[in-house]
Amino acid sequence: MQRKGRLGTMDPYEHAGAGDADDDAAAAGVKRGRFYESSRVEGFSDNVLAVAITLLVLDLTFRSSPGHVLADLLRQWPAYLAYLASFGLVGVIWVNHHQMFTRIAAVDTGLLWRNLALLLTVSVLPFPTAVLSNAFQHGNRFDERTASVFYALAVTLDSAAWLALYHYLFMNERLLTRRVSPAFFAGERRRALLGIASYLLAILIALWDPAVSLVILCALPVFYGVTSEGWRGLRRRRKPPPSS
Amino acid sequence: MQRKGRLGTMDPYEHAGAGDADDDAAAAGVKRGRFYESSRVEGFSDNVLAVAITLLVLDLTFRSSPGHVLADLLRQWPAYLAYLASFGLVGVIWVNHHQMFTRIAAVDTGLLWRNLALLLTVSVLPFPTAVLSNAFQHGNRFDERTASVFYALAVTLDSAAWLALYHYLFMNERLLTRRVSPAFFAGERRRALLGIASYLLAILIALWDPAVSLVILCALPVFYGVTSEGWRGLRRRRKPPPSS
């Protein structure tokens, strides 16, 4: 508590995590310039995710000829589905990103670049979303297949970035806050692998029937949003916080 | 005061609300990882709302043939009206969002998803705005009717997200700061219901005369901005802060 108060006075940001950034080694590392402060990295990531989730609306363009507004609005349903799928995905990513950062006390270069890779896979999302909605509106079946595979590949890369992040945190205990054991990130790593597997499956299904894969691509963020909670609530044993 | 000082040292963000996040149960929940910190959720929401309100300008596109800049600028008046209506709407939503979060001490999963739903209805707003201004510029009367109904529906969904949020807060007192009684959110719930009713009425009017409904859609944010203040100032009795 004493140590905590001291740190809190020096750098209130350090405590923006769930009140547990009390890792002396990490704090000392931040002060010596070897680590980055996790709060700044998180703030920048938050900004990027917020812009990315809001930019998705630019995929919903509207051009219509007189008298056809209603028909054109209805015809665009694949664009709405793709928008919802990507919005949900970025939303779930944001939740997971915060969950991760509440367990991080300091950020080193390796984590920084892996985090940038994750932001890359999220920032780029409006593009495969546009390809997807475009193909389902104006393309033939081959186009739909291509677009679904392309979208699923983009999201697979996103899961791969998560895998890299979780693996790195599993290997670098010194970056974690005290109350978190590396075993936690071994579990998260499995969750990322499951994500990769699901999206590879969605790719296979897209080759068979793109419409079915579109439904799956929309459902997966919902599934991950719900089960990640359940997973966390049901199976994980969390180390109790040291004193609090 | 003692308790407050301790919390403030551990997590200065917790106090970003009106200095009243002194709910021990909520703070303990945040530390055990069961709740999210309200400040982070609020920060992300703020970012999304700021991007959404600024992106609206992209609906004001400009293409003109030589010698027609003045005429084309004047002809676009529905786009300006639609822009103002949506800008006012997001502005009012931001004010209400902050009002809400000054009364929230912790965020759980249910609140998190309801908040994301609200952000979805706000982020998507540039799209119905574009449809509206497009229909009034280039469409016939049937298009104007369609677009007005579509815009009003989008805003109705927004009011529905508010209703869900307020209802959830009414049912989950443990998420509120101490000085707020759940009764406050029962009142807010009524305000959201009134919003839904107004926008459904605007839909009916749009079926009759879309131009009139356009005026109403522009006026409602102003009305809500002004009366929410009046409502709050005149009718509500606020529980005085416990000690301060």
Added chain:
Amino acid sequence: MQRKGRLGTMDPYEHAGAGDADDDAAAAGVKRGRFYESSRVEGFSDNVLAVAITLLVLDLTFRSSPGHVLADLLRQWPAYLAYLASFGLVGVIWVNHHQMFTRIAAVDTGLLWRNLALLLTVSVLPFPTAVLSNAFQHGNRFDERTASVFYALAVTLDSAAWLALYHYLFMNERLLTRRVSPAFFAGERRRALLGIASYLLAILIALWDPAVSLVILCALPVFYGVTSEGWRGLRRRRKPPPSS
């Protein structure tokens, strides 16, 4: 110092201004919910200004036919000038906005709406910028005149929003931090009036020669950036901070 420490513990944001938010009345008002915290309003405004300044680049579109990239790049010079003018303008607005908020201890409803009006005039800026660069690239002299007047009018509205803000702060001393006298905002009000006068003059010049007015519109942000500093450094007597 004692009072300060107490406040700092309760709400570290309150002190984000230049360490002078030690107005007891204002702090009490924030706690009773009658005022908004200035830091939140400032944070949202910052976000909006950052998005607006970055969105300006979308006015720089590029389409070219094979073999004409160099010619098309050179031909677009009015777009670059318009971009620079607006970027500089938003940059200067951001600086002034911060200057203003370091002197504000609390935000009430009147200030909130006036601030939203300012954000509106900034957010909308990419549109007159696009009109301006469009007219100077593809329009005739009449178009250039129209576009220059339109752009200058938009910026005049911006100065009017500043005038409203400064006037409101002059009239509402209770919102100010202790070390600031309302007289300061009387001076700022004069600066806003000078801004309005300059832009009205630019409108007159645009009616005579739009190219000259374009140069003036580019120069004015530079002028205001430089002289506001000089003005502040040379003429104003600042009340010394109470203790520090």
Added chain:
Amino acid sequence: MQRKGRLGTMDPYEHAGAGDADDDAAAAGVKRGRFYESSRVEGFSDNVLAVAITLLVLDLTFRSSPGHVLADLLRQWPAYLAYLASFGLVGVIWVNHHQMFTRIAAVDTGLLWRNLALLLTVSVLPFPTAVLSNAFQHGNRFDERTASVFYALAVTLDSAAWLALYHYLFMNERLLTRRVSPAFFAGERRRALLGIASYLLAILIALWDPAVSLVILCALPVFYGVTSEGWRGLRRRRKPPPSS
């Protein structure tokens, strides 16, 4: 520690840097209004960089005719390369910007305008990126050459802005935190000069073979990301923090 605690109570933001903003002169300057708080300038810069890095995706537009989605996706490879190059560049800029600001205690007007110039060169980046990908997709060899030179020039301006910033910090020790000697920024200045030289070399190579220069333009951010770490880790002797 005593001094630190006092400052921390007055303005927690001041300490958002690596816990070393303990420069009494700078803090006093902030309070007297002669300096800007570095945290606010950094926050705004962070916002702008986050929006700029995310807006880059708007350069990836997609239009396709039925049956050609796959072919059109593959044909767009220069757009992907350009996107990656610019994303990497902004990412590296963000890292360097933070590195710089952890060593800054206060911001004066000169630094403020130089920082705005840097933000300008970053915000504008989506435009040369679009020109680059456009020329490599639809242009002839002359177009590719023009676009490569244009892109490299834009990045050279960015390096020039860094040079101006580092030089200014070298000349104004009073703005630095205590633990940093101006010699550090002499080293950074050399790094910026090396950047300018690299990009001028890329311009020369672009005149000879634009495809080679495209590869170099993509590789340089990676190179700077990696070596800036190595440079820092290997060669620089850092003054140990005074007490901590």
